[in-house]
Amino acid sequence: MDSIKVFSPGSVTNLSCGYDILGFCLDKVGDTITVTKTPEKGVKISSIDKYNLPTNINQNVAGIAAQAMMKDINLDYGFDIKIKKGIKPGSGIGSSAASSAGVVFAINKLIDSPFSDIELIRFAMEGEKFVSGSYHADNVSPILLGGFTLVRSVKDLDIIKLPNPKGLIATIIRPEIELKTSDSRKVVKLKVTIDKMVQQSANLAAFISSLYTEDYDLMSNSIVDEIIEPDRALLIPEFYNIKDISIKSGAIACGISGSGPAIFALSKSNKTANVILNKVSSHFNSVNINYNGFVSIINSEGVKVID
Numbered sequence: 001m002d003s004i005k006v007f008s009p010g011s012v013t014n015l016s017c018g019y020d021i022l023g024f025c026l027d028k029v030g031d032t033i034t035v036t037k038t039p040e041k042g043v044k045i046s047s048i049d050k051y052n053l054p055t056n057i058n059q060n061v062a063g064i065a066a067q068a069m070m071k072d073i074n075l076d077y078g079f080d081i082k083i084k085k086g087i088k089p090g091s092g093i094g095s096s097a098a099s100s101a102g103v104v105f106a107i108n109k110l111i112d113s114p115f116s117d118i119e120l121i122r123f124a125m126e127g128e129k130f131v132s133g134s135y136h137a138d139n140v141s142p143i144l145l146g147g148f149t150l151v152r153s154v155k156d157l158d159i160i161k162l163p164n165p166k167g168l169i170a171t172i173i174r175p176e177i178e179l180k181t182s183d184s185r186k187v188v189k190l191k192v193t194i195d196k197m198v199q200q201s202a203n204l205a206a207f208i209s210s211l212y213t214e215d216y217d218l219m220s221n222s223i224v225d226e227i228i229e230p231d232r233a234l235l236i237p238e239f240y241n242i243k244d245i246s247i248k249s250g251a252i253a254c255g256i257s258g259s260g261p262a263i264f265a266l267s268k269s270n271k272t273a274n275v276i277l278n279k280v281s282s283h284f285n286s287v288n289i290n291y292n293g294f295v296s297i298i299n300s301e302g303v304k305v306i307d
Helices: 061-070 095-110 117-132 140-145 181-186 194-213 216-222 229-235 239-248 270-286
Strands: 003-013 022-038 042-048 078-084 148-153 158-162 169-175 253-256 263-267 291-297
Touching (some): 003 095, 003 140, 022 095, 022 140, 022 169, 022 291, 042 061, 061 078, 061 117, 078 095, 095 140, 140 158, 158 194, 169 270, 194 216, 239 253, 263 270, 270 291
Parallel strands (some): 042 078
Antiparallel strands (some): 003 022, 022 078, 022 148, 148 158, 169 263, 169 291
C-alpha cells in the first residue's frame, strides 16, 4: 500500500474510579486520518480541516507521535498526513489521543506492521505528553486495543484489556466550552488521605469485577470518584444537575469523561441511553447552555482501516 485511510475513535477515561488508568473506546465519533507515502524522508502534516490546529510536526500530537515511531525504523521514504477532525480539542473524549493513536496505527499498516499494539501505545503516548505535560495511556490504549482497558503501569507499559459487557451503552453530553487537559490536571490534588485512597481502591476493584460478572448493581456502586470529581466538577456547568438527571433517568452511573467538560453516563439499553440524552438536552436548553451529545456503543474494535 502507498496510502491508507483510518478511522480513529474517541474515548472515555477515568470512569470516576480509575484516574489515568481506566478507559473505553467510543464508536462513530472520531478522526479520519489519511497517510500517504512520499519520496522525501520524514513526516509532514499537509492538512487539518478545522479547529485551527498547527500543522508543524513539532507542535501537533500526530506529528510528535509519528516522529517517535520513525526513530525506531530506517526508511528511504516518508509520510504525508491529512487529518479530518471529528473530535473538538478540549472536549474530554480524547481528541489528541485519536490523532496520536490513529497516525501511528496507519503508518504501522503501511510498513507491514512491524510494531505491536503495545509498542504503538508507547509512540502515541508521546503526543499525549505534549498536550498534558505527563505520560498517560488511558486514552490511547482503548483506541488501539478496543473496548475497556486498564493501564497497570506506564513505565513498563503493562496494559490489560478488560471484558466488554454486552448491551452496555454510553451517553455523552458536552457543554460547549473548551477545557484543556493541562489546565484540568492543575486542579487535581497531589496528596490524598489514606481513607480516600482505600475507598477509591475498593471502587476500582469492584468496577473491574463488575465487568467480568456483568453485575450492573455493583458497577453502579463502584463508579464513584472520591478524589478528582469534587474539584473538576466546579469547572463544568451544571455537572451535578446533569448527574442527578441521568441517574433518575435510569443510568447505571454518571461522571466526568476524561478531564471534561464532557460527561458520560452508562446504561443497559439503547432506549435508556437516548432517554438520558433527551432529558439532559432539555435541561441544557432550559438554562441556555450550548451543548452537543450522542449515544455510543462500547467499541470493541478500536481504530480501523476504512480505505
